[in-house]
Amino acid sequence: xxxxxxxxxxxxxxxxxxxxxxxxxxxxxxxxxxxxxxxxxxxxxxxxxxxxxxxxxxxxxxxxxxxxxxxxxxxxxxxxxxxxxxxxxxxxxxxxxxxxxxxxxxxxxxxxxxxxxxxxxxxxxxxxxxxxxxxxxxxxxxxxxxxxxxxxxxxxxxxxxxxxxxxxxxxxxxxxxxxxxxxxxxxxxxxxxxxxxxxxxxxxxxxxxxxxxxxxxxxxxxxxxxxxxxxxxxxxxxxxxxxxxxxxxxxxxxxxxxxxxxxxxxxxxxxxxxxxxxxxxxxxxxxxxxxxxxxxxxxxxxxxxxxxxxxxxxxxxxxxxxxxxxxxxxxxxxxxxxxxxxxxxxxxxxxxxxx
Numbered sequence: 001x002x003x004x005x006x007x008x009x010x011x012x013x014x015x016x017x018x019x020x021x022x023x024x025x026x027x028x029x030x031x032x033x034x035x036x037x038x039x040x041x042x043x044x045x046x047x048x049x050x051x052x053x054x055x056x057x058x059x060x061x062x063x064x065x066x067x068x069x070x071x072x073x074x075x076x077x078x079x080x081x082x083x084x085x086x087x088x089x090x091x092x093x094x095x096x097x098x099x100x101x102x103x104x105x106x107x108x109x110x111x112x113x114x115x116x117x118x119x120x121x122x123x124x125x126x127x128x129x130x131x132x133x134x135x136x137x138x139x140x141x142x143x144x145x146x147x148x149x150x151x152x153x154x155x156x157x158x159x160x161x162x163x164x165x166x167x168x169x170x171x172x173x174x175x176x177x178x179x180x181x182x183x184x185x186x187x188x189x190x191x192x193x194x195x196x197x198x199x200x201x202x203x204x205x206x207x208x209x210x211x212x213x214x215x216x217x218x219x220x221x222x223x224x225x226x227x228x229x230x231x232x233x234x235x236x237x238x239x240x241x242x243x244x245x246x247x248x249x250x251x252x253x254x255x256x257x258x259x260x261x262x263x264x265x266x267x268x269x270x271x272x273x274x275x276x277x278x279x280x281x282x283x284x285x286x287x288x289x290x291x292x293x294x295x296x297x298x299x300x301x302x303x304x305x306x307x308x309x310x311x312x313x314x315x316x317x318x319x320x321x322x323x324x325x326x327x328x329x330x331x332x333x334x335x336x337x338x339x340x341x342x343x344x345x346x347x348x349x350x351x352x353x354x355x
Contacts, residue, residue, distance in 0.1 A: 003233045003296050008323060010314045010335055017165055018344035021177045025199040029343055029350040033334055035326060036355075040337055045197045045351055048308070054210025056262035057252050059304070061192040061269045062215040064183035066151065067158025067175075072114035075124075079105060081112055083125070083138065084161065085154070086189060086222055094140040094150050095128070099222065103134040112138070114157050121156045151186065161189050163347055178347070187219035187242065193310045193347045194267030214252045218243040218269040218291075228315060233296045238317065240290040243273040247286040253303060254283045262355075265304035268318050271295070271325070274303040299324040307354045311338055311345040326354050 022028040030048060032041040052058070068085040084099040100106045106127060114123040122142060129137040142153060160174045180195035182203070207213060223239025230236050253274070256263050265271040275295060277287035282302050294317060307325055312318035323331040334352070343350045 003298075005228055005231050005233060005236075005315055007328065008315050008320050010332065012314055012345060013339065016339065016342065016345050016349075018346055018348035018350075019166055019168055021196065021348040022350075025177075025181070025197055026202045028197050030197075031334070031338060031341075031343060031350070031352040033326060033330075033352060033354045035330070038330065040334065042341060046202060048353060049202070049205055049209065051306075051353060051355065052206065052209065052211045052262055052264070055212070055256060055259055056210075056264065057212040057214055057256040058206065058264045058266055058308075059214045059216055059249065059253065059270050059274065060180070060182055060195055060198075060266045061218050061220075061273070062180075062182055062184050063188040063192060063217055063219050063269075064186045065161065065179050065188045065191050065220075066186050067154060068161040068189040069159040069170075070114050070123075070154070070157055071159070072112050072123075072125075074105070075111040075113050081106060083112065083114075084189070084222070085158075086135075089137065091150075096138050096140065097131060098136055098138050099134045100136050101134065103136075106136060116157050121153060123153050123157055163190065165346060166348065182215070185217045185219075185244075187217075189222060190220045191347060192218070192220055192267045192269045193349075194270075194308045194351060196348075197308075197351050198266075212252045212256065214249040216243065216245045216249055216270055216273045218273045220269055228317060228320075233294075233320065236294055236296075236317075238292040238294040240292040241269075241272075242289075243276065243291050244288040245273060245277050245284065245286050250277075250284045250286045257283065257303070262306050263304050264306040264308060264353075266308045268307075268309055268321050271301075271304055271307060271321065275301065278302040295321045295324050297324040297328050301325060309352055309354070310347065310349050311335065311343055311352065313346070322354075 026046040028045045030043045030045040070083045082101040087097045089095040110127045112125045125138040125140045160170050178191050219242045221241045228236050276291040276293045277285045279285045
């Protein structure tokens with residue numbers, strides 16, 4: 001029987017879409033879901049400590065968000081333009097896949113100029129190709145000191161890439177809060193949001209309790225959040241995202257699996273990474289490459305037996321993965337309970353631990 005997109009729709013009140021994070025990272029609300037009994041608990045995120053013991057392992061996505069949203073003007077007309085950096089195609093020539101707005105006015109051959117009122121940095125780009133209705137390929141260039149790395153220019157000119165459903169201007173605090181405390185590998189255009197709830201203090205307490213902490217890298221792209229436009233989910237194609245799993249992480253995970261301990265994926269990006277690197281003996285391999293894995297019910301998860309995640313969009317690939325992990329009908333029940341209890345949704349929202 002085919003799995004249909006319409007099975008994953010639900011009504012979400014707009015007032016439950018978080019516009020700001022909780023005051024403290026680990027003070028957000030935490031729903032704890034027990035798949036074996038159907039029990040649902042309502043806790044604070046810091047209480048996650050109570051559910052993990054010595055020898056359990058938590059796996060985090062250490063990708064780092066860069067300020068991917070650039071505001072500039074068309075060179076000839078001075079018309080305002082917005083460019084969202086998606087993926088570097090060629091580092092040597094600063095060639096990038098981007099999204100543009102307003103798309104209808106940005107054509108091949110146009111030159112765009114980006115400046116900062118706080119510095120004398122000026123970055124230019126030429127539109128080289130159309131990729132989709134809003135997609136373009138840009139070649140960036142700048143005059144003066146060629147020794148300045150391109151990403152340093154982006155850091156100076158770009159804005160934190162808050163999702164559009166956060167309906168406000170970017171604020172200074174977003175640069176810190178829309179980033180995990182353990183982020184280090186630059187390359188994401190969106191935060192791995194499950195990790196936003198972890199404070200440095202909470203991570204240290206987990207370590208003291210004997211919980212193994214491990215890392216993978218998956219650079220989150222806009223494809224993770226793109227809407228699905230086919231009813232038959234077997235026909236949906238995810239956009240590929242770069243991921244890397246080091247041997248040290250694979251060893252920690254496999255040791256916990258062998259001891260029948262908890263293996264917790266912190267976020268759907270970690271889950272996708274690990275499910276993209278399963279060995280023939282159902283253990284985790286070290287791996288590096290690109291994954292376009294789309295997980296939807298029915299699906300048998302091979303590595304993680306627990307998951308920390310935020311509350312996601314109706315009919316999104318993320319909610320569909322949650323439904324595969326928790327069970328389709330149980331996932332609907334969980335989300336209705338979250339709406340009833342006024343949990344906050346999306347990037348700056350509350351969290352759920354599925355055991």
